[in-house]
Amino acid sequence: MDVTAAFLNGKLDEVYMKQPEGFVIQGKEELVCKLKHSIYGLKQSPRCWNAVLDQQLQEMGFSHFTSDPCLYTFTSEGEFFIVGRSDERMSSIKKGLSEKFKMKDLGEMNHFL
Numbered sequence: 001m002d003v004t005a006a007f008l009n010g011k012l013d014e015v016y017m018k019q020p021e022g023f024v025i026q027g028k029e030e031l032v033c034k035l036k037h038s039i040y041g042l043k044q045s046p047r048c049w050n051a052v053l054d055q056q057l058q059e060m061g062f063s064h065f066t067s068d069p070c071l072y073t074f075t076s077e078g079e080f081f082i083v084g085r086s087d088e089r090m091s092s093i094k095k096g097l098s099e100k101f102k103m104k105d106l107g108e109m110n111h112f113l
Contacts, residue, residue, distance in 0.1 A: 010038030010048025
């Protein structure tokens with residue numbers, strides 16, 4: 001998925017910037033603007049966006065990997081899919097699980113989130 005204007009959804013700590021060209025009030029050129037939201041071009045914008053996204057995904061029941069905080073999983077009771085580098089390895093995993101549990105192979109996955 002692609003979030004439209006993702007960085008604009010980030011919540012900032014206090015950040016001030018010079019008045020944008022065209023908005024400067026004559027005689028008050030020293031005034032600055034306090035940003036309410038993160039904007040493209042700020043160094044902290046990606047971090048702010050990630051914090052908002054991370055909070056939302058965790059509220060929805062997702063967990064992120066400690067080894068890669070940008071990779072999330074969602075566990076559903078009783079169903080899962082196996083990802084591997086080789087068909088042989090995946091078959092071996094399926095066989096091992098089937099020997100221990102009564103299972104049904106649902107075939108290749110068509111869709112996943």
